[in-house]
């Protein structure tokens with residue numbers, strides 16, 4: 105029997121040489137006449153250890169971190185195929201504290217299975233939730249989602265059950281499920297990891313959403329910066345169709361659901377749900393006025409559920425284990441687990457899935473291990489380009505939607521970007537305006553013009569605090585979407601918590 | 612990348628319309644094939660998708676991916692977003708610009724190289740990140756990137 109070796113096929117591992125590593129392992133094995141079977145799994149989310157090489161042994165999977173092509177002969181000499189000792193050996197994968205201390209629910213299969221094997225997906229609990237849902241009435245599915253307390257993971261934290269209920273109650277023969285896979289926030293990559301590492305989970309969640317709301321059509325709106333995810337999703341869709349988990353009369357249930365992939369074209373604002381709908385219709389991604397709500401008049405004017413990738417990926421387990429199970433995880437009104445992402449100047453970056461409530465300190469210091477360059481963490485930005493910059497004094501804050509609101513911040517899509525001693529917060533504030541100017545859809549003057557004005561104000565040798573605050577107020581009040589209305593958050597939090605960078609001449 | 616050719620472009624446009632794509636789907640195919648969308652495509656796109664020429668122009672201008680000028684033989688996209696900034700993307704970008712004599716968005720005179728900005732590739736735990744001709748790159752430093760540039764510049 106040939107030995108199974110796992111080398112991630114995800115975009116990050118490939119950027120760090122995983123393809124060359126796989127070739128080297130293959131040819132070294134052939135030269136030594138040892139039969140091996142290389143599985144291109146997804147990533148475990150331990151980005152700091154990529155490319156992560158794993159082998160299946162009698163005791164479980166053994167990991168070798170940062171495995172490079174030039175390590176391959178030595179790894180064979182060390183007997184890595186049976187878990188042999190080598191300086192890059194991290195021991196049994198499941199026992200690595202960084203992984204063992206997480207609560208992997210949504211990411212339980214990611215990096216474990218072959219992403220494109222339906223058989224492995226099913227052995228690891230895949231399609232259990234959907235099978236159950238096929239025998240439930242739509243109202244019963246929605247009841248479970250409502251009971252679970254699941255909130256949207258795309259940024260706003262809106263209760264998923266309420267959105268689904270609105271679409272289910274809407275009239276109209278054609279309804280749609282749109283998955284928002286635009287993941288534009290810097291510091292976030294959870295959507296990418298799950299789509300590359302466990303694509304059938306997303307498909308399962310979307311079919312359940314269709315069953316719950318009466319939608320028989322779905323589309324995944326994927327950003328074009330993720331070509332590897334596009335390829336994996338395309339294949340996964342074809343495989344799911346062939347196995348009758350998509351299409352007509354799913355598993356003989358009489359229920360139908362067709363799902364397609366749509367690739368975006370490089371626009372941050374297209375992650376905003378109404379701009380995304382415009383984009384799907386082949387138009388520029390200009391934000392629509394609300395009302396009407398997309399739930400009532402969405403894609404082609406028809407009732408539409410729009411949910412983030414992770415929101416939809418949380419659904420199958422809720423149906424499997426029940427809404428009540430989910431509601432007991434996390435804290436207060438932030439239920440379930442959140443896949444946080446540690447990025448930027450971080451020693452141990454990657455995906456950390458924990459129940460809501462963990463403090464920032466646990467994430468930044470215990471998991472992240474502080475900065476990569478060894479300087480003290482000076483700031484973190486949470487929730488993408490529209491998120492607040494926070495100082496270490498606030499790291500005691502628990503990750504809970506309401507707790508974050510009280511400190512003027514948001515959890516967003518769970519991205520946490522670390523900055524070391526070298527960061528210039530005035531530069532970061534100016535960048536927030538610059539990004540807004542670059543990406544504004546142009547509909548509202550405060551956003552389009554205000555951002556440019558803000559950049560100019562921060563370039564002046566002396567900072568006019570009152571003028572910047574006035575500008576921010578105009579942007580907050582006069583912008584039709586969060587792009588313009590939330591750009592002041594990184595700007596004003598940087599000014600509030602790091603005033604020393606705004607008093608002297610910097611930049 | 613293939614040199615622009617109206618006949619081929621029209622064929623791609625008609626095929627996209629027949630496949631039931633929206634106009635951005637056709638633009639995507641044109642960019643994948645030619646590297647950009649030539650002005651010549653606006654009229655046939657307008658006809659195939661029953662939209663005005665101004666609308667088609669608006670769509671092309673709105674999306675970053677739909678270049679309106681041919682790129683160089685190689686395209687290097689450097690991430691400019693926050694996570695990469697935190698680990699020196701600004702300095703890296705400066706080094707690349709100095710080394711190549713190009714600014715972001717510019718193409719070398721010999722049409723060998725185009726530099727572009729990209730806002731996040733989802734490799735944020737391992738920045739600075741970039742992408743060369745579709746190949747992702749991570750944990751870059753300026754020595755490494757100049758080495759990589761040497762391979763495409765020779």
Ligand SMILES: Cc1cc2nc3c(=O)[nH]c(=O)nc-3n(C[C@H](O)[C@H](O)[C@H](O)COP(=O)(O)O)c2cc1C
Pocket residue numbers: 255256257258259260261262284285286287288289372373374375376377378410411412413415416585586587
């Ligand atoms: C400028 C802007 C960009 C956004 N980008 C994304 C994105 O990339 N992914 C996402 O899921 N939501 C994004 N959102 C939030 C969506 O508008 C919407 O709230 C979300 O897709 C709803 O799904 P959820 O309830 O499952 O979170 C963005 C919002 C704004 C204002």
Ligand code: SF4
Pocket residue numbers: 373391543544545546547548549551552583584585586587588589
């Ligand atoms: S706030 Fe900015 S991005 Fe949002 S609708 Fe207005 S102009 Fe467009």
Ligand code: FES
Pocket residue numbers: 290291292690691692693694695696730731732733734735738739740
């Ligand atoms: S910020 Fe550069 S890859 Fe995400």
